[in-house]
Amino acid sequence: MKTLVFGRTGQVARALQAQAEVIALGRDSADLSRPATCADAIHEARPDIVINAAAYTAVDRAEDEPKLAHTVNCAAPGAMAKACAALDIPFLHISTDYVFDGAGTAPFQPEAPISPLGVYGRTKAEGEAAVRATGARHVILRTSWVFSEHGANFVKTMLRLSETRSALSVVDDQIGGPTPAGDIAEALLVMALPLSEGHAGGTYHYAGVPSVSWCDFAREIFRASGRSVDVTGIPSADYPTPARRPLNSRLDCMSTTTDFGIAPPDWKAALADIIERLRT
């Protein structure tokens, strides 16, 4: 199956390349800030399946660059999906827990109303709508708190901070599911098969278990890496950021298991592997 991936250096893009024979396009061949280049790439390659693993993911910076974030997170996936619809190619797209406002404590179902708190979440929500509007056969896979040995993520931030700090304050009122990039890549590749064989697709959730606060995630990172850093839990109000984050990032992943046989990944097991790989 000829698989075209947008994104080359990102966490999920790298995991896809590690797990399958894919054609991964970097900025030089498909620039999401110029959506037409993405449509052109699909028309040129005529793949059997397209996976968009590229996005504007800098949550705080997006508050100052709403136009660029919108082009990359909405106009570009919209253009990709339109090209896929024209050529009858299934399209897999990744979205985020940040499309929700984080109210309550119950896990959000895929059909729950969205209400993003910041520019990143809003542009990702608009991207979902743009993909659906094209009529392309698609999967939108919402995930959360992605980590891996590559790229920028919370695990690497914590390990970097631990080199100079023996104590850290980390928010303990935002709860979500850390999700290993490798498991997301695997889930996408599994979903690609039924989708290309006629599965109707739709919006699905995929996040690591068990849910945890960023504070307890940080503690587990230091425990697993054998670093002694004293982590103090603080409320979000004491850690001001340009973009507000949802307090409840829990995603209900039941339909992903029912429809595709894919169970939520155990993030602690993956964390240990990743820390081991970062060590060597």
Ligand SMILES: NC(=O)C1=CN([C@@H]2O[C@H](COP(=O)(O)OP(=O)(O)OC[C@H]3O[C@@H](n4cnc5c(N)ncnc54)[C@H](OP(=O)(O)O)[C@@H]3O)[C@@H](O)[C@H]2O)C=CC1
């Ligand atoms: N990271 C997370 O915690 C979460 C991510 N997601 C979603 O998962 C998907 C994958 O995220 P992740 O792997 O973490 O992403 P990363 O932040 O690791 O990488 C983003 C990728 O997008 C590429 N990109 C950004 N702007 C452009 C552009 N203008 N043209 C071409 N490529 C561009 C980057 O390329 P370059 O290296 O050249 O900048 C990079 O390859 C995204 O849709 C994201 O919204 C969902 C939930 C959580």
Ligand SMILES: Cc1cn([C@H]2C[C@H](O)[C@@H](COP(=O)(O)OP(=O)(O)O[C@H]3O[C@@H](C)C(=O)[C@@H](O)[C@H]3O)O2)c(=O)[nH]c1=O
């Ligand atoms: C570094 C640091 C962060 N924090 C807080 C800030 C924030 O609320 C939380 C997580 O910080 P980050 O900035 O790493 O996380 P953030 O960039 O918001 O991560 C998000 O990225 C996007 C792309 C997504 O789609 C989301 O699912 C989510 O993974 O931890 C502390 O409390 N103490 C600290 O020392």
Ligand SMILES: [Mg+2]
């Ligand atoms: Mg970040």
